Amino acid sequence: MRVSLTMFIYIGRQFLGNFLGLLAVIMLIVLLFDVIELLRRAHSHTDTSFSQILEMAALKLPFMCQQVFPFAALFGCMLTFWRLARHHELVVTRAAGISVWQFLLPVITVSLCLGIFQMAALNHLASKTLAQYEKREALMLKGTQNLLALSRSGIWLRQANPQGQAVIRSSRITTEDDEITLYNVTVFMYRGNDTFYQRIDADSAVLEDGFWQIRQAWLQKPEETPSLEDTVWLETDLTFNSIQDSFAPPETMSFWALPGFIENLEQAGFSAIRHRLYLHSLIASPLLMCAMVLIAATFTLRYNRRGSTTFVIAGGVMTGFVLYFFADLIFALGQSDTIPVVLAAWTPSGVATLLGLATLLHLEDG
Numbered sequence: 001m002r003v004s005l006t007m008f009i010y011i012g013r014q015f016l017g018n019f020l021g022l023l024a025v026i027m028l029i030v031l032l033f034d035v036i037e038l039l040r041r042a043h044s045h046t047d048t049s050f051s052q053i054l055e056m057a058a059l060k061l062p063f064m065c066q067q068v069f070p071f072a073a074l075f076g077c078m079l080t081f082w083r084l085a086r087h088h089e090l091v092v093t094r095a096a097g098i099s100v101w102q103f104l105l106p107v108i109t110v111s112l113c114l115g116i117f118q119m120a121a122l123n124h125l126a127s128k129t130l131a132q133y134e135k136r137e138a139l140m141l142k143g144t145q146n147l148l149a150l151s152r153s154g155i156w157l158r159q160a161n162p163q164g165q166a167v168i169r170s171s172r173i174t175t176e177d178d179e180i181t182l183y184n185v186t187v188f189m190y191r192g193n194d195t196f197y198q199r200i201d202a203d204s205a206v207l208e209d210g211f212w213q214i215r216q217a218w219l220q221k222p223e224e225t226p227s228l229e230d231t232v233w234l235e236t237d238l239t240f241n242s243i244q245d246s247f248a249p250p251e252t253m254s255f256w257a258l259p260g261f262i263e264n265l266e267q268a269g270f271s272a273i274r275h276r277l278y279l280h281s282l283i284a285s286p287l288l289m290c291a292m293v294l295i296a297a298t299f300t301l302r303y304n305r306r307g308s309t310t311f312v313i314a315g316g317v318m319t320g321f322v323l324y325f326f327a328d329l330i331f332a333l334g335q336s337d338t339i340p341v342v343l344a345a346w347t348p349s350g351v352a353t354l355l356g357l358a359t360l361l362h363l364e365d366g
Contacts (some may be wrong), residue, residue, distance in 0.1 A: 012110045019076035111289040111293045
């Protein structure tokens with residue numbers, strides 16, 4: 001027997017409304033805790049106002065919304081079927097000969113659409129706002145000004161020192177045994193924030209301990225004749241690890257921009273494991289949303305048969321937290337290159353889906 005369109009829309013609308021309501025409540029709680037934490041961190045920064053704190057918390061909110069999407073689906077599905085069971089609608093549905101797979105179809109369809117929306121649209125917004133949040137956090141709360149950008153035009157690196165700052169541009173970069181070499185280097189040096197006083201052009205620059213060793217460097221100052229130096233030592237506080245960490249975190253990259261960024265990163269000789277893992281986890285997010293629906297349904301069916309509300313709530317919460325820590329563990333193994341990236345990204349959603357399917361098959365057909 002096929003599910004009628006009316007029932008499909010009714011159940012799907014119930015789930016969507018519960019999902020959005022729970023998501024709004026969770027995000028208000030997250031926003032409150034974020035504001036409190038930012039106020040604590042900004043306590044020693046007297047130049048940071050409360051309005052700036054609120055703006056930073058609001059910028060981080062889309063990213064946090066993306067993180068809690070699966071849990072909102074889990075509890076939204078549990079609430080939907082709990083309400084249907086409370087009003088005996090599930091009993092009538094079952095009496096009409098409709099199986100659990102048929103009345104799960106609308107919820108799975110909506111959750112799949114929500115997962116695609118999260119991957120294709122929400123992630124794009126979250127990456128943009130999180131990038132702005134991290135820039136403000138670095139300037140207002142951490143006081144760091146070393147920024148690095150990787151694009152098809154080359155490497156752009158900005159470093160600060162007590163005398164001013166330097167902007168370094170390189171067309172190519174190589175790494176070997178924690179040693180970084182820049183090629184076709186141009187350095188713009190400033191006193192303070194914007195007073196230009198010197199430009200350096202060279203074929204290469206090697207990162208030494210606390211210095212850039214720039215070989216065959218042409219030095220040019222305003223209204224002076226360029227001069228050639230065999231070696232110029234440019235002071236820096238950068239290291240191999242700090243430069244790699246300065247690349248944009250995968251969370252600040254949109255799903256649509258990640259493939260190109262990964263290609264540029266690997267061409268530059270840096271590891272792209274984190275970015276590949278994040279990309280595959282985004283692709284797996286629709287499956288994870290469906291897995292949450294299957295797991296929620298197993299607890300709801302047990303509630304219908306045993307009448308234990310405490311079991312439903314406790315089981316759902318425990319399952320959510322266990323899955324969260326399991327996913328973190330698998331992702332950590334993937335980032336350390338202990339297991340393949342694809343396996344690390346798809347294991348949490350795959351295991352949760354198989355677990356939900358197996359339990360439902362046992363309850364319904366076992």
